[in-house]
Amino acid sequence: MKKAHHHGALKQALIEAALDLLDAEGVEAVSIRAVARKAGVSHAAPVNHFPDRRALLTGLAIHCFEELKHAIQSTGIREMPDARSQLIAFVDEFHNYGLNKPNRYRLMWRSDMLDASDEELNAMTDHLFGMVTKMITQFGDPPNISIMSRVVAMCSIIHGYVLLRIDGNFIGLTDEKTGHPRHIALIEALLP
Amino acid sequence: MKKAHHHGALKQALIEAALDLLDAEGVEAVSIRAVARKAGVSHAAPVNHFPDRRALLTGLAIHCFEELKHAIQSTGIREMPDARSQLIAFVDEFHNYGLNKPNRYRLMWRSDMLDASDEELNAMTDHLFGMVTKMITQFGDPPNISIMSRVVAMCSIIHGYVLLRIDGNFIGLTDEKTGHPRHIALIEALLP
DNA sequence: TTGGTCAAATTGACAGTGTCAATATTGGAA
DNA sequence: TTCCAATATTGACACTGTCAATTTGACCAA
Numbered sequence: 408m409k410k411a412h413h414h415g416a417l418k419q420a421l422i423e424a425a426l427d428l429l430d431a432e433g434v435e436a437v438s439i440r441a442v443a444r445k446a447g448v449s450h451a452a453p454v455n456h457f458p459d460r461r462a463l464l465t466g467l468a469i470h471c472f473e474e475l476k477h478a479i480q481s482t483g484i485r486e487m488p489d490a491r492s493q494l495i496a497f498v499d500e501f502h503n504y505g506l507n508k509p510n511r512y513r514l515m516w517r518s519d520m521l522d523a524s525d526e527e528l529n530a531m532t533d534h535l536f537g538m539v540t541k542m543i544t545q546f547g548d549p550p551n552i553s554i555m556s557r558v559v560a561m562c563s564i565i566h567g568y569v570l571l572r573i574d575g576n577f578i579g580l581t582d583e584k585t586g587h588p589r590h591i592a593l594i595e596a597l598l599p
Numbered sequence: 600m601k602k603a604h605h606h607g608a609l610k611q612a613l614i615e616a617a618l619d620l621l622d623a624e625g626v627e628a629v630s631i632r633a634v635a636r637k638a639g640v641s642h643a644a645p646v647n648h649f650p651d652r653r654a655l656l657t658g659l660a661i662h663c664f665e666e667l668k669h670a671i672q673s674t675g676i677r678e679m680p681d682a683r684s685q686l687i688a689f690v691d692e693f694h695n696y697g698l699n700k701p702n703r704y705r706l707m708w709r710s711d712m713l714d715a716s717d718e719e720l721n722a723m724t725d726h727l728f729g730m731v732t733k734m735i736t737q738f739g740d741p742p743n744i745s746i747m748s749r750v751v752a753m754c755s756i757i758h759g760y761v762l763l764r765i766d767g768n769f770i771g772l773t774d775e776k777t778g779h780p781r782h783i784a785l786i787e788a789l790l791p
Numbered sequence: 792t793t794g795g796t797c798a799a800a801t802t803g804a805c806a807g808t809g810t811c812a813a814t815a816t817t818g819g820a821a
Numbered sequence: 822t823t824c825c826a827a828t829a830t831t832g833a834c835a836c837t838g839t840c841a842a843t844t845t846g847a848c849c850a851a
Contacts, residue, residue: 433711577751
């Protein structure tokens, strides 16, 4: 944890500049040079912290995963007694994050643009998958489907819905029958 | 349907060159100049058929949607008697297309890179959504959720699963309890 | 203090990109 | 035939990622 020589904490400054660009103009606008410009350094300065654009985007995605993880934990999910409450809080926060920071959410899953072999990145997705597995397991063994498939179904439905919502599909956001928010109604469709 | 002056059918040739690049190297490689090069014309020739890169990618996505639509219809889905068979055939083809042509599938839903106001493109997604709605409606009114939410759930789970699969998640592809392919087990989890 | 060392940042260059304006080519209509 | 309009070419500009060579500056050992 040593101070950088010229700038001070360039890596952090680069991430923040990149987040601004990402939120405002999408991942296409997150170029090494634009980020460097926004951080007030020369166009090749970032190379010391991120060897290429892929590494920069990977670092950015990791930052976002930690942000989401923290947001989920902030809901007090760990203190909730039953799995249904936990799952609803989890989905709620996922849905919130995706719609409030669509470009960040999209980037997090753009595996074609990220470094798939990055251990830190993989640990983040594994952690989320583990949370879902743990919660779903508490509902017990389903009658006509394996627990694993139910976990996969839950991950798919959450992720798919958020992505489709980000892209502007599905105008009605409330379940017409129960009055619940749509994203809550979706997971109820998968639970006993 | 007039012959083009110099080339003959440049638009079609551009689409096919672009498909090659897309399949081989991803959407990042689909540049106007690379496509023009592959089609054997000058770097600015495509502008007559696609005013900018966004238009090129939109044309490409429309082509892919039609390809998928045709693949679904080729399964004989219209002749199937019950909604469950139809839905399984539909999901099967979606899953196939996504895994066989991952870059095409991804592009089709990259609304941030496409022209969202393109009527032809919107008609394609509306058509797919309409197919799901029609099939789900045949299952009747669910007990604790609206038909619309079940439709949204079905779209989300299919799309989410295919995307996650494309990105290499979920190694086991068979439901451990029923022995069904995982993507079939997923939709069974949503049906009565 | 001095000198050395090495990470960090700068500068300059190269090939590639999207996009525009100006120009050339050509098929078919008048 | 002449002319037009669609089509394609050429050349230019600013931008990008990436590399090599260079300079800067903080820290440590003598």
